Amino acid sequence: MKANILLNVAVVSQKNGRRHGLVKSLVVVNHVVQYLVISTGGLFSKAQIFKPENIIDVNYKRLIIASEKDIIKIEGKKVKTYLEEAFPLMDYPVVDKNGEAFGHIVNATIEDGSFIISEYEISRSFFDDIDHGFAIIPAAELDYRDQVLHYQKEMFDLRFEKQGTGIANKLLGAK
Incomplete structure (x- = not known):
């Protein structure tokens, strides 16, 4: 869910x-x-x-x-x-391995029964969300330290293959 x-x-x-x-x-x-x-x-x-x-x-x-x-x-x-x-889950800041803030949590996938979070949806910026949609990061690639979620890679290493297309693609058919 x-x-x-x-x-x-x-x-x-x-x-x-x-x-x-x-x-x-x-x-x-x-x-x-x-x-x-x-x-x-x-x-x-x-x-x-x-x-x-x-x-x-x-x-x-x-x-x-x-x-x-x-x-x-x-x-x-x-x-x-x-x-x-x-x-707290929503709007929590996410930084990359270099400590650069690049987004915040907007949603997560929770396994029924165990309530384990398998992946997080990250908003990087308004325009990036419009073009590509939210980035999806597996929970295993994020660590909670010093009141921030740390992504174990650089911010530009986000994969876009699992996420839905952005608003521009959905509404306008833009590629």
Whole structure:
């Protein structure tokens, strides 16, 4: 499944039908989705997270978990202990082996059941996205260090054979 399916959907308990808020972020550690973060909308509310294993069903409108007991409510001070060595998935910066920033994550492919990320979709620039579409990088070629994803090659070594064509190609038939 694509990661964007899990974002901005209402979290609902199957047991009582209670709506808990919207999923605002996916927390990733070692290319595995560890937690989904719920935005409750309250100014003084505690952070609410839950593990992806608790998902019973998901579509573009709602995500169903078994019970509200699956939600972990944590104070702001303790968030860091839960999310050590983790990064939020979307819009995260990517640098090449020389430390040059060249893009950010716009989506990822997540394996059903294990929640392992097999590949990331990287936006390099607006014009590059129009011409070629997003670059697709296997998760094995990215390392998380110093709060940045590091691509093990140079930014110009991106392969375009797996990605969809850009907007110009799709709409205008330009090559």
